[in-house]
Amino acid sequence: MTEKKKGKLTKVLDYLKHDDPFSKGVSFCPGCSLELLLRFIPQVLGNDIVITGTPSCSAPVLLGQNNQSWHTLSYFGTLMTGAAANATGLVRYYKKAGIKNTVVCFNGDGTAADIGFGNLSGAAERNEPFIYICYDNEGYMNTGIQKSGTTPFGASTTTTPFGSASKGKNLRRMNLGLKMAMSKIPYAATATLSDLDDLAKKLLKAKEAKKRGFAFLHVFAPCPTGWGYATENTIEVCRRAVKTNYFPLWEAVNGKIRMTKTVKKPQPVSTYTELIKKFAHLNEADLKILQDDIDYEYCMLGGLSVLEGECQLPVSSED
Amino acid sequence: MKPKADVKTKAGSQIKVITGNAAAAIGAKLARPDVVAAYPITPQTEIIEQISKFHADGEMDCELITVEGENSAMNAVMAASLAGGRVFTASSSWGLVFMYDAILATAGARAPVVMVNVNRETPGIIAVSSGQQDMISTRDAGWIFLIAEDCQEVLDLVLQAYRLAEDYDIQVPVMVHYDGFYLSYLSEGVNVPLQEDVDRFLSVLNDQPQRTRLLPGGKLGCGTHGILGGYLELRYKHVSALERSKAKFEEIDKEFHQIFGRSYGGQIEEYRMDDADVVLVGSGSMCGTIKAVIDEKREAGVKAGLLKIRMYRPFPSEAMVAALAGKKAIGVVDRSLCFGFKGGPIYTELKSLEIQLGGSKMISFIDGIANTDITKANVEQMIDTTCDLAAGKDVREVTWVSYPEAREPDSEKTGGL
Numbered sequence: 001m002t003e004k005k006k007g008k009l010t011k012v013l014d015y016l017k018h019d020d021p022f023s024k025g026v027s028f029c030p031g032c033s034l035e036l037l038l039r040f041i042p043q044v045l046g047n048d049i050v051i052t053g054t055p056s057c058s059a060p061v062l063l064g065q066n067n068q069s070w071h072t073l074s075y076f077g078t079l080m081t082g083a084a085a086n087a088t089g090l091v092r093y094y095k096k097a098g099i100k101n102t103v104v105c106f107n108g109d110g111t112a113a114d115i116g117f118g119n120l121s122g123a124a125e126r127n128e129p130f131i132y133i134c135y136d137n138e139g140y141m142n143t144g145i146q147k148s149g150t151t152p153f154g155a156s157t158t159t160t161p162f163g164s165a166s167k168g169k170n171l172r173r174m175n176l177g178l179k180m181a182m183s184k185i186p187y188a189a190t191a192t193l194s195d196l197d198d199l200a201k202k203l204l205k206a207k208e209a210k211k212r213g214f215a216f217l218h219v220f221a222p223c224p225t226g227w228g229y230a231t232e233n234t235i236e237v238c239r240r241a242v243k244t245n246y247f248p249l250w251e252a253v254n255g256k257i258r259m260t261k262t263v264k265k266p267q268p269v270s271t272y273t274e275l276i277k278k279f280a281h282l283n284e285a286d287l288k289i290l291q292d293d294i295d296y297e298y299c300m301l302g303g304l305s306v307l308e309g310e311c312q313l314p315v316s317s318e319d
Numbered sequence: 320m321k322p323k324a325d326v327k328t329k330a331g332s333q334i335k336v337i338t339g340n341a342a343a344a345i346g347a348k349l350a351r352p353d354v355v356a357a358y359p360i361t362p363q364t365e366i367i368e369q370i371s372k373f374h375a376d377g378e379m380d381c382e383l384i385t386v387e388g389e390n391s392a393m394n395a396v397m398a399a400s401l402a403g404g405r406v407f408t409a410s411s412s413w414g415l416v417f418m419y420d421a422i423l424a425t426a427g428a429r430a431p432v433v434m435v436n437v438n439r440e441t442p443g444i445i446a447v448s449s450g451q452q453d454m455i456s457t458r459d460a461g462w463i464f465l466i467a468e469d470c471q472e473v474l475d476l477v478l479q480a481y482r483l484a485e486d487y488d489i490q491v492p493v494m495v496h497y498d499g500f501y502l503s504y505l506s507e508g509v510n511v512p513l514q515e516d517v518d519r520f521l522s523v524l525n526d527q528p529q530r531t532r533l534l535p536g537g538k539l540g541c542g543t544h545g546i547l548g549g550y551l552e553l554r555y556k557h558v559s560a561l562e563r564s565k566a567k568f569e570e571i572d573k574e575f576h577q578i579f580g581r582s583y584g585g586q587i588e589e590y591r592m593d594d595a596d597v598v599l600v601g602s603g604s605m606c607g608t609i610k611a612v613i614d615e616k617r618e619a620g621v622k623a624g625l626l627k628i629r630m631y632r633p634f635p636s637e638a639m640v641a642a643l644a645g646k647k648a649i650g651v652v653d654r655s656l657c658f659g660f661k662g663g664p665i666y667t668e669l670k671s672l673e674i675q676l677g678g679s680k681m682i683s684f685i686d687g688i689a690n691t692d693i694t695k696a697n698v699e700q701m702i703d704t705t706c707d708l709a710a711g712k713d714v715r716e717v718t719w720v721s722y723p724e725a726r727e728p729d730s731e732k733t734g735g736l
Contacts, residue, residue: 048536052398064540066549076401076533077542079420082394085386089354089398089406090533092382096353096404101535119394122387 015200016043022071026061031224031231033193033238034058037135040196041104042073044203045131049102050090052076054083054116056108057142057223058135080111084123087130095129102207103130110140113149113176124183127213127313131206134176135219141226149174153290155278157226162281172293177218178301181252184311185214189251189260192220194238198249198260205251212313220247228277240272245298255311257304269294332513339502342470342509343409343435343495344369346477348379349517350433353404356384356392360414361447362499363437367409381407389414393421393432400430400492401541403532405481408432411499412439412453419457425492426461428541429557431484431530432492435477438603438654439499440689448690449500451603451655454631455664457494461557463564464632466602467497468588470509475581476629478517482571487527489564491557496631498654500690501604512579520578561633568630586635588627589642591617595624597705598643600665601652602628605686605693609652612698623702634668640675648680648709650701654687661717680708686720697721 021042028035034057042049051073053062061070063077078086087105094101112120112134120132139157140146146159152173156162160169181188187209191199199219206215222237224230229237241247242261246269249261269291273279282290337345344366347355355374357367373379382399386392389410396406410418415436425432440446441453454464463483467473473495480493497503533541545553569585576582590610592598601609606627616623626642628635643649653663660667662683670681684701687693697720708714719725 050533050535059544064543065546066543069540069543072538074533074535074537075540076398077540077544078398079394079424082390082421085391085394086398088384088386088391089356089395089400089404090402092354092384092395093399093402093404094535096382097402099534118387119391122391125387126385 012196012200015197015204016040018043018046021047021073022061026070028057028061029223029225031234032057033137033221033223033234034135035061036193037219037221038062040199041106041133041203044200045102045104045207047073049104050074050076051104051106052078052083052087052090053106054078054080054108054111055142056080056111057137058106058108059142062106080107080115082119083107083111083116084119084128084132087132088123088126088128091128091130102210105130105132107132107134108141109134109136109138109150109176110148112136113174121183124180124185124214124216127185129210129213131210131215131217133217133219135221136176137221137223137226138173139226141223145226150176153293154282154286156281157278167286168278168281175297177216178297178304180216180218181255181257181304183214184255184313185216186210186212186254186313187215187252188218189216190218190220190247190249192238192242192247192249194235194242195249195261202251202260205253209253226278228280229275233275237272237275240267240275243267244269244272244294246272246294248298248301250301250305253310254313256309257301257307259301259305332516333511334508335511336506337470337509338365338504338506339467339470339473339497340365340437340504341369342474343477344373345511346474347407347435348373349512349514350405350407350478350481350521352381352407354382354384354396354399354406356386356395356406356408358386358389358392358410358414360389360411362439362503363409363411363414363435365503366435366437370407389417390421393418393425396432396434397421397425397428397430400425400432401428401533403530403534405485406432407434409435409437411437413442415453416441416456422457422460422462424542426557427553429490429560430492431490433477433480433484433495434492435495435497437499437503438496446689449498449654450688450690451496451498451653454496455655455657458632458664461491461561462632463491463493463561464630465493465495466629466631467495467502468603468606468627470502470505470507471581472583473497473502474509474511475575475579475583478512478520479568479571479575481521482524483564483568485524485530486567487530489560489567490530491560491564496603498604510581516578520575523574565630565633565635565637583629586630586638587642588629590625590627592624592626592642594622596622596647597650597702597709598624598626598646598648599650599652599698599701599705600626600628600669602631602665603654605652605654608693608695609698612695612702616699616702621702621706628665636672639669640672643679644675644677646679648682648705650682650684650705650708652684652686652693652701656685656688682708682714683717684720685717688721691721693720
């Protein structure tokens with residue numbers, strides 16, 4: 001390890017001002033990005049958050065069993081259909097009762113982009129004062145690797161399997177982060193686990209922003225079990241997703257988009273897909289479609305980031 | 320119809336001519352909820368409109384969440400309730416079934432939510448019309464279901480629902496049902512209680528232990544995985560709480576009478592039942608008509624009575640057996656269907672008490688579906704048929720009163736619809 005790398009690591013640790021409320025051993029798959037993310041959030045935001053979660057990969061650890069729990073946070077196991085509405089109910093009551101709170105509505109992409117998108121959108125429209133985090137593992141990993149709205153083009157899943165008449169998912173992915181950034185909310189951002197200082201800053205910004213309303217974080221969270229890559233490669237997959245602009249890091253404060261990490265020489269998407277089995281069947285022409293989709297999304301992001309002006313937000317909910 | 324002539328209006332309380340929906344909205348306002356979720360659907364919309372107006376005019380100090388769908392309405396109030404708040408929402412029909420997963424979760428979480436459901440036919444056939452099929456579609460969710468007969472009872476039941484739902488020994492969500500169109504838009508005189516009396520009626524809850532609340536830093540989990548014994552424990556406790564709610568509802572009715580001067584009899588209301596030979600079992604707005612016809616039949620020497628179901632879940636088995644045992648014949652009027660059975664849902668359930676009833680004969684009447692009026696003539700026909708049954712005549716088990724084309728549901732015909 002070089003001195004420089006050590007310095008960087010220390011910088012991240014500086015953000016971890018609170019205890020890790022989770023048990024030392026938890027029942028996630030080996031190499032799961034979710035474990036790092038879940039342990040990270042309360043260490044940055046504090047142990048007094050109320051965290052909500054749905055049936056999903058996070059559920060076995062987040063929601064506990066009977067009267068046993070893997071952690072000491074206040075939590076609420078919600079429905080996938082109504083996760084953001086549940087968080088809404090909590091913050092509205094806390095507001096009425098004058099109880100200071102940081103509610104983190106923590107959901108996978110199946111909830112955020114698919115079955116629970118309606119109430120996510122509704123909560124954003126009403127500018128509800130909580131932090132919504134989508135950990136995006138690009139499909140329904142917990143139920144056995146099915147396609148979701150954020151599953152990328154070409155990915156083989158158990159409902160878009162690669163076969164003689166199929167190339168995997170024959171649709172482009174939903175860009176959930178940009179959709180939310182367009183919702184005129186105080187804060188929207190993307191993050192991933194190869195850039196933990198960026199993630200930590202964004203968590204704190206989200207906490208600050210929720211004083212003015214809805215904050216949304218879209219966190220790229222790869223899954224070794226569902227995607228088919230070596231368990232030690234989780235962070236490398238995140239890193240390459242950023243370096244290829246497959247998952248660019250940006251934030252939108254009051255709707256004003258800016259890149260938080262600019263990749264000077266983006267690498268071709270094949271340097272990312274080559275690590276992952278769910279893309280293994282794609283030929284050059286297929287990869288071109290995926291590359292074009294990424295380029296298009298990045299182009300759109302670039303265009304939006306040069307726009308002047310911010311959205312005018314309503315009066316703070318905590319004023 | 321109420322207000323009954325013998326009701327004493329308390330000094331300061333007012334009799335207002337208002338709709339059932341307005342009565343529900345005023346009931347909710349008087350209960351001072353912390354959080355209300357609002358989403359429109361016919362014939363419930365007027366409730367949330369009125370609450371929104373109260374809120375806009377500063378008369379109602381609640382967090383009003385104008386959600387993007389009924390599913391979110393139920394999810395929002397469930398969470399607010401688990402955090403410790405008093406909550407209210409209202410829906411109907413398609414809206415109610417769009418809440419369905421959240422309705423189940425609310426009951427499972429034992430969140431003491433109070434909501435109003437204005438009865439309307441459910442999806443399947445588009446029918447913007449009255450019927451209790453929505454109630455039946457959600458009856459097995461684990462909620463307490465109460466049914467109002469008139470606009471006064473709508474208001475009074477909303478208040479009683481809070482006492483029941485939030486009681487420390489109960490902690491089960493309560494749904495107050497009343498007939499869409501017949502009551503939702505019917506204007507009649509309603510005695511609107513004084514705020515101070517409602518506060519006093521509900522203050523009993525403040526003296527009880529604080530229920531568990533989901534608070535920041537509180538190290539409490541709601542909605543864990545219930546596995547094996549853990550699941551069984553929670554379900555058993557839930558079923559037990561439902562059983563306890565029967566006696567609790569009777570107590571609440573008595574206390575309500577002491578403060579407001581109105582009593583309804585608790586789980587069931589018995590009308591001219593003491594010496595009755597034949598009984599109609601009904602619920603909701605039809606009961607006014609049934610009472611009027613019974614009065615006429617009594618004049619003609621027919622010993623008829625009415626058992627009105629006020630608490631439908633839990634099913635008031637003991638009270639019904641006590642009231643019905645030994646009666647010669649019972650006709651059960653259902654405003655809904657029990658798919659898979661020939662008779663209506665309440666009929667089918669009452670049949671499970673046949674042995675305890677000691678040989679009373681029973682028949683099923685299906686009427687009032689999709690706004691078909693349960694007219695006096697229809698009720699007369701039901702009483703006459705029940706009398707025929709009592710006299711040992713051969714009568715059909717199930718009668719679709721407003722659809723004479725129906726014989727017994729046809730098992731012979733094959734092919735097509």
